[in-house]
Amino acid sequence: MKRAYLDNAATTPIRKEVIKVMKNTLKYSFGNPSSIHHSYGREARSIIEESRIRIAKNIMASPNEIIFTSGGTEANNLVLRSSILNLGIQCIITSQLEHYSVLKTVLDISQKHKTCVSFIKIKEKGVIDFNYMEDILKKNFPKRVLVSLMYANNEIGNLLEVDKVFFLCKKYNAYFHSDTIQMIGNIPINMDKLPFDFVTASAHKFYGPKGIGFVFIRNYLIKKMRSVIITGGSQEHGIRSGTENVHGIAGLSEALQFSYSNFSNHIEKIKKLKLYCISQLNSVIPNVFFNGLSSDIKKSIPSILNFLFPIKKKNYLLYFHFDLMGVAISHGSSCNNDAKKVSHVIDAITNKNILSRTMPIRISFGIFNEKKDIDLLIKVVKKIKGKKLL
Known part of the structure; x- marks a missing residue:
C-alpha cells in the first residue's frame, strides 16, 4: 500500500548521514566527556565542543551561548525556571497559543513562586494583539519581565512579527524568550541580527535524533x-x-549542518508542496476553512497547513481512517495525544459553532515529501467524504 508521511511538525525522519555519524560516535567514541585525564574522555569532549562550534556558526552565535538539553521541552523549562531564580523575573508575558511546555510551566511557576503571568489577547486568525502586549508591559514597568512567544506556531504555522516584539521588549527593558523549535533547522536564523535573549531548538524537528536539543x-x-x-x-x-x-x-x-547547506532548495520545494496542497483542498472541499494564517505563504511557516474537515457528527476515528488509507496526519500537537480533545490553539481561535461541524487536521510537510504524497492525501479525502464516514 502506498503511504505518505505528512506529520513532520511532530517529528521528522532522520537523515541517513546523521545515522552514520551517530553510529560511528557510539561505536568509537564511548568515553565519558568529563573524564579528561585520558584520551577516551578527551575524544568525546572534543566531539561535543566541535559540535557546539558548528551549531553556533550556523546560527551566527558564540559557542558558549549553546547549552545542550534533552530536547525542546527541557530547553523551554530551563529558560523559564532559571529566569525566575537567576534573573529575578517578577512577571511572565505569554499567549494562550504557546506549546504546553511553556503554558504548563508558567502556570506551575506562578503557583510555586507567586510570579504574575499575563496572557496577551489574540486577534482573529491567532494574531498577537501588540497594543494589548504594550499595555501589559507598561503596567508592569519597571518590574523584571520575561516575554515568552513562539516564533512559528507548531499547530497553525503563524509566524510571529518578531520585530514588533523586539521593539517593545527594548522599550520596556524586558527579556525575550522564543520557542523556535519549528524554526531552527527549517528556516535560517541569524542570532547576530535577531536580538533574542533565549531561543530553544530540538533536533528531531530538523531530521536529527530525538532526545537532544539546545537552548541559546x-x-x-x-x-x-x-x-x-x-x-x-x-x-x-x-x-x-x-x-x-x-x-x-x-x-x-x-x-543542522545539512539543513543550512540546503536551505534555499528545501524551502522552495516545501512552499510549492504547500501551495499545491492548498489548491487541491480548495477543489475537493468547497469553502474549506484554513486555521490561523497557515494558508498565507508569507505569514506562516512553509511546513505547516491546518484546516477544518467538514463533518455531520463527531467521529474521533477520522485520523485513524486517514492512517488506514495510507496517510499520516495529525489533529494538532503530538504532546496532546487525546484525539477527543480539541487542541487548545484551535479552541482559542475558532468559533465554537464552526468547531461543532468540523474537525481540525494539521498537515506538515518535510524535505522527503513529494507531489505524489499530496495526491494520495487528496485521494483519501475524497474517499472519506464519498463513504460518508463522518
Whole structure:
C-alpha cells in the first residue's frame, strides 16, 4: 500500500548521514566527556565542543551561548525556571497559543513562586494583539519581565512579527524568550541580527535524533545562569548537569549542518508542496476553512497547513481512517495525544459553532515529501467524504 508521511511538525525522519555519524560516535567514541585525564574522555569532549562550534556558526552565535538539553521541552523549562531564580523575573508575558511546555510551566511557576503571568489577547486568525502586549508591559514597568512567544506556531504555522516584539521588549527593558523549535533547522536564523535573549531548538524537528536539543542563551546572561532543573554536576557551564548525550549531540550538529547547506532548495520545494496542497483542498472541499494564517505563504511557516474537515457528527476515528488509507496526519500537537480533545490553539481561535461541524487536521510537510504524497492525501479525502464516514 502506498503511504505518505505528512506529520513532520511532530517529528521528522532522520537523515541517513546523521545515522552514520551517530553510529560511528557510539561505536568509537564511548568515553565519558568529563573524564579528561585520558584520551577516551578527551575524544568525546572534543566531539561535543566541535559540535557546539558548528551549531553556533550556523546560527551566527558564540559557542558558549549553546547549552545542550534533552530536547525542546527541557530547553523551554530551563529558560523559564532559571529566569525566575537567576534573573529575578517578577512577571511572565505569554499567549494562550504557546506549546504546553511553556503554558504548563508558567502556570506551575506562578503557583510555586507567586510570579504574575499575563496572557496577551489574540486577534482573529491567532494574531498577537501588540497594543494589548504594550499595555501589559507598561503596567508592569519597571518590574523584571520575561516575554515568552513562539516564533512559528507548531499547530497553525503563524509566524510571529518578531520585530514588533523586539521593539517593545527594548522599550520596556524586558527579556525575550522564543520557542523556535519549528524554526531552527527549517528556516535560517541569524542570532547576530535577531536580538533574542533565549531561543530553544530540538533536533528531531530538523531530521536529527530525538532526545537532544539546545537552548541559546545570550552571552551577557550566561554568567547569571545556574542549574535549577537538573543539579549535580558542572556540565554545560553548570547550567545543565548530567553526562552529555555525545552521539545525540553529534547527530544534532550533523543534521543542522545539512539543513543550512540546503536551505534555499528545501524551502522552495516545501512552499510549492504547500501551495499545491492548498489548491487541491480548495477543489475537493468547497469553502474549506484554513486555521490561523497557515494558508498565507508569507505569514506562516512553509511546513505547516491546518484546516477544518467538514463533518455531520463527531467521529474521533477520522485520523485513524486517514492512517488506514495510507496517510499520516495529525489533529494538532503530538504532546496532546487525546484525539477527543480539541487542541487548545484551535479552541482559542475558532468559533465554537464552526468547531461543532468540523474537525481540525494539521498537515506538515518535510524535505522527503513529494507531489505524489499530496495526491494520495487528496485521494483519501475524497474517499472519506464519498463513504460518508463522518
